Every structure is written in structure tokens, then in C-alpha cells.
Amino acid sequence: MIPSQALVALADAVGPEWLRTARANLDTFSSDGLPTHLSRPAVAVIPGSRDEVFRILRILHHFRIPFVARGAGTGLSGGALADEASVLIVLTRLNRILEIDADNRRAVVEPGVVNARLTAAVEPLGLHYAPDPSSQTACTIGGNVAENAGGPHCLKYGVTSNHILALEVALPDGGLVQLGSPGGEPWGLDLVGLFVGSEGTFGIATAITVRLTPIPSAIRTLLADFTTLRAAGEAVTSIIAGGLVPAALEIMDSNCIAIVEESIYSAGYPTDAGAVLLVELDGMDEEAVASEARQVQEMLASGGARSVQLASDPEQRERLWQGRKKAFGALGRIGSDLLVQDAVVPRSRLPDVLEQIGAIGERYQLSICNVFHAGDGNLHPNFSFDGSQPGLADRVQRASAEIMHICIEAGGTITGEHGVGSDKLQYMPLVFTADTLDMMSRVRQVFDPHDLANPGKVLPAKACQQP
Amino acid sequence: MTVAAKIRELIGESGLAEPDAGGTPRAVPASEAECAVILQAAQSEGWRVRIEGCGGWMPADAPATLALSTRRLTGVVDLNPADMVVTVRAGTRWNELRSLLANEGTWVPLDPPGSDRSVGSVIACATAGPLRTGFGTIRDQLLGQTLLTADGRLVQSGGRVVKNVAGYDITKLAAGSFGAFGVITAVHLRLRAVPRADLTLVAHGNRDELLNRARSILDAGLIPAALELLSPKASPADRWTLAVRLVGSDVAVAAERDAITAASGLTFEKHVASHAADFWQQTLAGVTATPTTLRMGALPSSLDDALDTIAHYLDENCEDWISVNVLAGVVRWSGAADGGQLRLIRGIAAQHEMPVTLERAPWSVRSEVGHFGAYRDRVGRIVHSLWKAFDPQGVFAVPLGDRP
Numbered sequence: 001m002i003p004s005q006a007l008v009a010l011a012d013a014v015g016p017e018w019l020r021t022a023r024a025n026l027d028t029f030s031s032d033g034l035p036t037h038l039s040r041p042a043v044a045v046i047p048g049s050r051d052e053v054f055r056i057l058r059i060l061h062h063f064r065i066p067f068v069a070r071g072a073g074t075g076l077s078g079g080a081l082a083d084e085a086s087v088l089i090v091l092t093r094l095n096r097i098l099e100i101d102a103d104n105r106r107a108v109v110e111p112g113v114v115n116a117r118l119t120a121a122v123e124p125l126g127l128h129y130a131p132d133p134s135s136q137t138a139c140t141i142g143g144n145v146a147e148n149a150g151g152p153h154c155l156k157y158g159v160t161s162n163h164i165l166a167l168e169v170a171l172p173d174g175g176l177v178q179l180g181s182p183g184g185e186p187w188g189l190d191l192v193g194l195f196v197g198s199e200g201t202f203g204i205a206t207a208i209t210v211r212l213t214p215i216p217s218a219i220r221t222l223l224a225d226f227t228t229l230r231a232a233g234e235a236v237t238s239i240i241a242g243g244l245v246p247a248a249l250e251i252m253d254s255n256c257i258a259i260v261e262e263s264i265y266s267a268g269y270p271t272d273a274g275a276v277l278l279v280e281l282d283g284m285d286e287e288a289v290a291s292e293a294r295q296v297q298e299m300l301a302s303g304g305a306r307s308v309q310l311a312s313d314p315e316q317r318e319r320l321w322q323g324r325k326k327a328f329g330a331l332g333r334i335g336s337d338l339l340v341q342d343a344v345v346p347r348s349r350l351p352d353v354l355e356q357i358g359a360i361g362e363r364y365q366l367s368i369c370n371v372f373h374a375g376d377g378n379l380h381p382n383f384s385f386d387g388s389q390p391g392l393a394d395r396v397q398r399a400s401a402e403i404m405h406i407c408i409e410a411g412g413t414i415t416g417e418h419g420v421g422s423d424k425l426q427y428m429p430l431v432f433t434a435d436t437l438d439m440m441s442r443v444r445q446v447f448d449p450h451d452l453a454n455p456g457k458v459l460p461a462k463a464c465q466q467p
Numbered sequence: 468m469t470v471a472a473k474i475r476e477l478i479g480e481s482g483l484a485e486p487d488a489g490g491t492p493r494a495v496p497a498s499e500a501e502c503a504v505i506l507q508a509a510q511s512e513g514w515r516v517r518i519e520g521c522g523g524w525m526p527a528d529a530p531a532t533l534a535l536s537t538r539r540l541t542g543v544v545d546l547n548p549a550d551m552v553v554t555v556r557a558g559t560r561w562n563e564l565r566s567l568l569a570n571e572g573t574w575v576p577l578d579p580p581g582s583d584r585s586v587g588s589v590i591a592c593a594t595a596g597p598l599r600t601g602f603g604t605i606r607d608q609l610l611g612q613t614l615l616t617a618d619g620r621l622v623q624s625g626g627r628v629v630k631n632v633a634g635y636d637i638t639k640l641a642a643g644s645f646g647a648f649g650v651i652t653a654v655h656l657r658l659r660a661v662p663r664a665d666l667t668l669v670a671h672g673n674r675d676e677l678l679n680r681a682r683s684i685l686d687a688g689l690i691p692a693a694l695e696l697l698s699p700k701a702s703p704a705d706r707w708t709l710a711v712r713l714v715g716s717d718v719a720v721a722a723e724r725d726a727i728t729a730a731s732g733l734t735f736e737k738h739v740a741s742h743a744a745d746f747w748q749q750t751l752a753g754v755t756a757t758p759t760t761l762r763m764g765a766l767p768s769s770l771d772d773a774l775d776t777i778a779h780y781l782d783e784n785c786e787d788w789i790s791v792n793v794l795a796g797v798v799r800w801s802g803a804a805d806g807g808q809l810r811l812i813r814g815i816a817a818q819h820e821m822p823v824t825l826e827r828a829p830w831s832v833r834s835e836v837g838h839f840g841a842y843r844d845r846v847g848r849i850v851h852s853l854w855k856a857f858d859p860q861g862v863f864a865v866p867l868g869d870r871p
């Protein structure tokens with residue numbers, strides 16, 4: 001229960017129309033992109049300015065009420081969920097682009113700015129914001145910072161943390177801190193690097209300075225189809241080992257192709273293929289990129305690709321990408337529930353691990369769809385299922401845990417871009433020792449001594465106890 | 468029991484090397500486990516520990532009860548070129564790692580200044596060189612690490628995968644902490660294939676003119692591997708020099724060379740192969756010819772101000788080693804300065820939102836001003852609380868920053 005004095009103060013801070021307390025109004029906030037996790041907040045506040053965020057946090061700190069920041073709610077780890085004891089702070093109204101500084105290739109934005117909107121705003125200047133999560137038309141830059149989001153083109157351009165220069169942060173006590181400097185050099189330690197990926201547990205990013213990147217003038221997209229998923233995985237390994245750094249290397253398996261092709265997002269992918277591999281190459285020089293594309297084409301052919309389509313004009317390229325970009329949307333439509341995994345393995349292990357995942361699916365009689373950032377070794381085995389069917393959810397969980405274990409055994413980790421949130425808490429002790437988890441919890445206490453910011457996420461409960 | 472006797476007892480005779488010039492005993496653990504035992508003893512006995520690499524960067528002059536050298540924590544633990552990841556122990560010499568990787572056709576795109584560096588020193592001091600332009604800084608190549616904290620606990624962060632968001636990024640926190648957070652014993656680094664073409668273009672002129680030409684290269688949307696403005700002292704040519712490095716396929720490098728020549732309007736001398744390597748090596752080795760080095764960050768468009776500030780407060784006669792990363796907006800200066808001068812310039816720069824990091828200096832200077840200082844509001848408190856979280860008793864002899 002939130003004390004009524006706190007509610008009055010919050011209403012006063014944001015205006016009563018931006019304070020939501022009715023159950024019906026709170027239902028929209030009771031899940032993020034993962035339908036398997038549900039939790040309704042006690043209250044939602046929707047601040048309209050950065051100043052209001054600071055006021056809200058001061059009020060909550062005074063009453064020692066926990067809070068959870070929320071961007072667009074597209075997260076895939078249950079990170080933006082608040083419970084009955086917490087206040088949800090929805091940041092979507094903080095959607096102003098504060099500054100575009102083309103000379104220095106940077107922009108300053110409020111956290112609620114949608115990723116794709118930023119890129120659209122700077123495109124006329126020949127620039128773009130490089131991290132491009134597949135959810136980019138919906139997710140916010142604040143959410144990207146919190147999760148250290150990746151995307152297909154992060155293979156070449158790096159993930160969110162490579163593109164954040166500075167942050168204005170509202171600390172859990174309502175104090176303001178500026179991390180990083182306008183040009184990106186840290187004031188001492190790399191606190192920007194530490195904050196990015198902290199999943200809302202260190203405070204709320206209220207202004208974000210991002211790096212902008214010139215738009216490449218030459219682009220080639222290739223789509224290769226293989227009879228087996230293994231062969232597609234091997235092709236990725238050989239491209240990486242061959243020293244090329246494509247802008248993107250994405251794989252979709254046959255289950256995924258079938259679902260996409262049956263959906264309204266059909267992209268004309270061959271439905272009899274074991275897997276398709278999308279490769280994108282880019283650069284500033286036509287001839288250089290064309291020659292790299294020829295090299296890749298040869299590698300794909302000698303790696304057993306049945307056919308390779310090559311596109312250079314924007315429309316054709318868009319068509320090749322369409323199925324990949326909409327795959328999650330198509331998956332979401334076939335079952336009422338969706339479990340998305342996000343494990344990462346060393347790239348040379350891809351072929352073996354993919355085969356093992358297939359075997360697990362067969363053993364549990366589950367259909368697993370793989371659509372993933374292959375160049376990074378970042379897997380997304382997805383389970384689309386109907387959670388109301390008796391025993392099914394449990395079977396999915398067990399299969400998913402098994403996949404997690406084989407990825408860890410292969411030298412991998414439990415999450416590459418979606419974050420731990422509440423969904424992967426149970427797996428943290430598999431990749432970190434008690435000493436490491438304890439150190440992480442001490443770091444968290446530096447920012448949030450009263451455990452108010454997104455409590456219960458990222459670190460399993462035991463690690464959060466004071467030694 | 469003397470400190471040396473205690474070390475002998477803990478890890479045996481072979482774990483003890485010759486004491487330093489001032490008689491401080493020196494431990495040379497051969498494993499993480501030995502290193503941990505020593506740190507546990509240090510913590511319980513109240514010793515102060517100086518961490519030593521190859522000695523090519525920070526002078527090994529911090530007063531301490533014990534010197535702890537990483538010189539036996541060497542070698543590549545794991546290298547699988549198909550993964551493009553290497554795991555290497557921190558005491559390994561940077562140059563050895565480089566040649567070992569070259570034999571496998573790979574490299575880490577980092578060119579740290581200084582000459583005799585250990586891997587641990589490059590990471591702990593986060594000294595990126597000119598290649599930062601095209602490839603980013605230390606943190607962008609660093610996938611994970613093993614850190615022994617002051618109480619001898621092993622903290623592992625990141626790993627052998629190229630994408631990883633599990634837990635907090637302690638790796639980035641420790642990189643650039645000058646060893647204040649613990650002994651980095653091993654790191655995982657991202658590799659790339661050795662580029663087929665590697666070309667360096669060099670032009671001379673006056674400072675402001677070259678800076679403007681460098682900006683027109685960037686304005687054309689080009690991002691070379693390195694784009695560095697060098698002071699006469701830093702340049703082998705003894706004049707203000709703009710040095711551009713291009714790496715990639717033959718076709719790409721040739722195209723980039725033409726585009727850069729057109730965009731800048733400069734006439735460049737070309738260096739390839741060993742000439743180019745000599746050029747950069749000479750430039751980067753020069754940084755340690757003088758006792759003190761600092762790094763100042765600025766907006767790329769304010770680099771003139773940053774350079775003027777340095778000229779005004781530290782280098783009136785323009786005689787010092789200066790290297791400017793035009794894209795990243797970073798000036799590295801090397802010369803001689805006392806604590807008062809450094810504190811002054813750090814304060815002035817901070818007013819213009821230009822952070823200054825003291826990268827190396829004699830103990831008398833760095834202990835007076837700290838590596839960091841003149842923080843923005845509350846940043847100092849966070850830095851110090853984090854430092855305390857990792858080393859509550861102050862075991863490591865590292866003057867990280869001014870107490871806030």
C-alpha cells in the first residue's frame with residue numbers, strides 16, 4: 001500500500017491526471033514484452049518533465065517507497081514490472097530531442113524518445129543512431145540504455161554502451177548526477193559504462209547524450225539459404241574466422257521461416273530451407289563493399305548454400321530484411337505465450353549448440369524457433385505456446401533451462417541483450433560466483449543504499465543481503 | 468616475522484624476487500591462487516601493496532610494504548581464432564601478445580602509448596592510443612576480466628563471448644581504475660583479422676590549419692583507423708603533423724586514401740609496412756620521455772580551446788609531447804609539471820566541461836593531486852564509495868583521486 005500522503009504529493013508533482021491508481025488503468029502496465037510475467041503496480045505516475053522525475057524520486061525516497069522506471073515496455077526480461085508495493089514511473093512523455101550537434105556527431109535526448117525517431121531526425125544530416133534493436137520503432141532510448149540493447153547491426157557498430165557519451169541521472173534519493181562529459185571522456189571512472197545495462201537499478205536516466213554515426217553510402221544485403229541449420233551456423237563461423245566484419249549476420253531457422261511465411265509479414269523466404277542467413281556489408285566506398293560482397297558470396301556458395309540472393313537497392317534490401325525484422329511479431333501471433341531466450345555462445349560453437357537445441361526441442365516435443373544475431377553468437381531460441389494447456393508451461397521452462405545449461409557449458413552466458421530482469425535471476429548463480437555476485441550487490445548499494453530502484457531485479461535475493 | 472618471511476611461508480621461495488631499490492620486498496605469485504593468498508595476508512596484516520607490471524608506464528615508486536609483480540602471471544590462456552577472442556594473463560608483455568597474435572593472423576586494434584607495457588597496465592590505466600578513432604578505446608576491446616580484490620576474492624566479469632549483459636559491468640569499472648579496485652589477473656580481448664592493407668599518411672603544417680583539415684576529413688563522413696594531430700615533439704618529423712592511418716582491404720584503403728586526400732586538400736607522404744610501424748612506434752614511445760602524462764577530453768569542436776589551455780598552463784614554449792585524437796576529442800600531453808600546476812589546469816578545464824585524467828606521474832605528484840579530481844557534483848562521492856566497496860582498508864597504494 002502506498003501511503004495517502006505520498007499519493008497526494010505525487011499528484012501534486014505531476015498533476016492529478018498523470019497519476020494512475022485505478023486497476024483498469026494499471027492493467028496496461030502489468031507486463032512488458034514477455035507475456036509470461038505479470039505484475040500490477042500499486043500506482044503509475046507519468047511525469048512530463050525531467051524536473052518532475054527528480055521531484056517524484058525525492059517524494060518516494062522520503063517515504064522509502066520502491067519504484068520501477070518504464071520506457072515503452074518492450075523489454076523481454078520482465079525488467080519494467082512493478083509490484084503492489086511499488087510505484088511505476090512511465091517515461092514516455094519525456095520524448096524531446098534536446099539537442100542535435102552534427103559537428104560533433106552527437107545528440108542529447110530525453111529517455112522516452114523512441115529509438116527509430118532519433119534516427120529519423122538525424123537522417124537528413126547524413127547520420128544515424130547505430131544501435132537498432134528489432135523493436136526500434138517502439139522501444140525508447142532510456143530502455144535501450146538500461147538494457148544495453150543490441151540489434152542486427154551491432155555486430156559491426158557495437159551495442160548501446162558503445163554509443164552513449166554521457167548521462168544525466170536521477171539517483172534513487174532524487175539527487176542529480178552527470179556521468180561522462182559532453183565529448184565522452186569520463187570524470188574519473190567509466191561510470192557511463194557501469195550505468196548502461198544496470199536495468200534501472202541505479203536510478204533513472206533523464207537525459208542521454210548519444211554518439212551519431214555517418215550513414216554508410218554503400219550497402220549490400222545477401223540472403224543465403226541452407227538445407228540445414230548447422231550449415232548456416234558453419235557459414236557464420238567461417239565468415240568471422242575469415243576476418244570479414246559484416247554489418248549484420250542474422251539467422252532464421254525453418255520453424256521461424258514457416259511462421260513468417262504464413263503470416264502477413266511474408267518475405268518470400270524459401271519454406272523448404274533448413275535456415276536462411278542474412279548478411280549485410282556496408283561502407284563508404286561502392287567498389288570496396290561490392291568486392292567484399294563477392295567474397296562473402298563465394299564463401300556462402302562453398303559453404304553449401306543452395307542459393308544466394310544479392311540486393312543493393314533499398315527496396316530489394318528492405319524485402320530481404322522484412323521477414324527478419326517482423327519475426328518476433330509473427331511469433332507473438334501464433335501462441336498466447338512466448339518465451340524468448342537470449343543466451344550467447346562463442347561463435348565457433350554455434351553449429352554444435354544449435355544442433356543440441358534442436359535435440360532438446362525434439363525430446364520435449366516442443367517447437368523451438370531460432371531467429372538470432374548469429375555474428376555475435378547471440379541466440380534467441382523462442383517457444384511460442386499456449387500457457388493454459390496443462391503441463392505445457394512447465395515443459396517449456398524445463399527445456400529452456402536445459403538450453404541455458406548447454407550454452408553456459410559451451411563457454412557462453414545467459415543474456416546478450418535482453419537483460420536479467422526478473423526472468424533470468426535464477427540463472428545468475430550459474431555464471432557468477434557468490435563473491436562476484438556479492439561485489440555486484442555492493443556496487444548497487446553505492447547507488448541505491450535503501451534498495452528502492454527496481455528492487456528484486458538483476459541480482460538474486462541472496463546476493464543482495466549485506467554480508 | 469618479516470614481510471619477506473611471510474611471503475616465503477605462504478607461497479614458497481620462488482614467490483619472492485629481489486626487493487626494489489628502496490628495500491621493499493617483492494612478491495611474484497605464479498597463479499591467481501598465490502596472488503589471492505598474498506592479498507588476504509596484506510589485508511589482515513594491514514600491509515600496503517604496490518602492483519607492478521613491466522614498469523614501462525607508471526613509475527614503481529609508490530611507498531608500500533610489499534611490491535606485487537605480475538611478471539609470472541603470463542601467457543595466453545586460450546586463443547581460438549575462429550572465435551576472435553583471446554584470454555591472456557595480465558603480466559604478459561603487450562608486444563609479446565601482439566607478435567603472438569600476428570602469427571595467427573589476428574590483432575587487438577589497440578596501440579597503447581609507452582613501450583614496455585604489460586597487458587594489465589594497458590587495461591588498468593585504460594591507455595588507448597591513436598587507433599581509438601576507428602576502433603574505440605580499451606573498454607570496447609575488453610570482453611571480460613578476472614580481478615582479485617583487496618581481500619583476495621576473485622571477481623569475474625564478462626567472458627569469452629562478444630555480447631554480454633548479465634549483471635553489472637564491473638569490467639568497465641576496473642578498466643581505468645589504475646589498479647585501485649584490485650589486481651587484474653587475466654583479460655578476455657576481442658580480436659580482429661590482421662588487415663591486408665595498412666597505410667599511414669602524413670602531412671605537416673601549422674596546428675590550427677591541420678586541425679581544420681582533419682575536421683574536413685570527418686565532415687566527409689570518413690572514419691579512418693587513426694586521425695591524430697601531433698606536436699613537433701611527438702612527431703618524428705619535428706613539426707606539427709597530421710597522421711592518418713587506414714586499414715582494411717586493398718580496395719577499401721585505396722578508396723579511403725583518395726577520399727581523404729580530396730576532402731582535406733593536403734599533400735600527404737605515404738608510409739607503408741615497417742616505415743609506418745616505425746613512425747607510430749617512435750611517436751608513441753616518446754610519451755614516456757618526460758615524467759608526467761595527462762589526458763583531457765573535449766568536444767571535437769572545442770579542441771582548439773583544449774590545446775590553448777594546455778599551451779597556456781603547461782607548455783608555453785610549445786616544446787611538449789602532444790597528441791590529439793580529433794574524432795574522439797581527446798588531447799594527451801606529456802611533459803613536466805608540479806602538483807599545483809596540474810590541479811590548476813584540472814580545475815580550469817573542469818569549468819569548461821573538459822575532464823582531465825592524470826595518466827602517469829611520479830609518486831610525489833600523483834599522490835598530491837590523484838589521478839582524478841575536480842569532479843562534477845556527486846561524481847566524486849560515487850567514485851569514492853565504489854573505491855571503498857572494493858578496497859575498504861586501502862590495501863592498494865593507488866592515489867585514485869582527491870577525497871571529495
Ligand SMILES: Cc1cc2nc3c(=O)[nH]c(=O)nc-3n(C[C@H](O)[C@H](O)[C@H](O)COP(=O)(O)OP(=O)(O)OC[C@H]3O[C@@H](n4cnc5c(N)ncnc54)[C@H](O)[C@@H]3O)c2cc1C
Pocket residue numbers: 032033068069070071072073074075076079080081091111132133134135138139140141142143144145146147148149150151152199200201203204205206328329417418454
Ligand atoms: C519484437 C521485439 C524485438 C526486440 N528486439 C530486440 C533486439 O533486437 N535487441 C535488443 O537488445 N532488445 C530487443 N528487444 C527487447 C527490448 O525492446 C529492449 O530491451 C529495449 O531496450 C527496451 O526498451 P523499452 O523502452 O521498451 O524499455 P522497458 O521495457 O520499458 O524497460 C526495460 C528496462 O529498462 C528500465 N528503464 C526504462 N527506462 C529507463 C530509464 N530512463 N532509466 C533507467 N532505467 C530505465 C526499466 O526499469 C526496465 O528494467 C525486443 C523486444 C521486442 C518486443
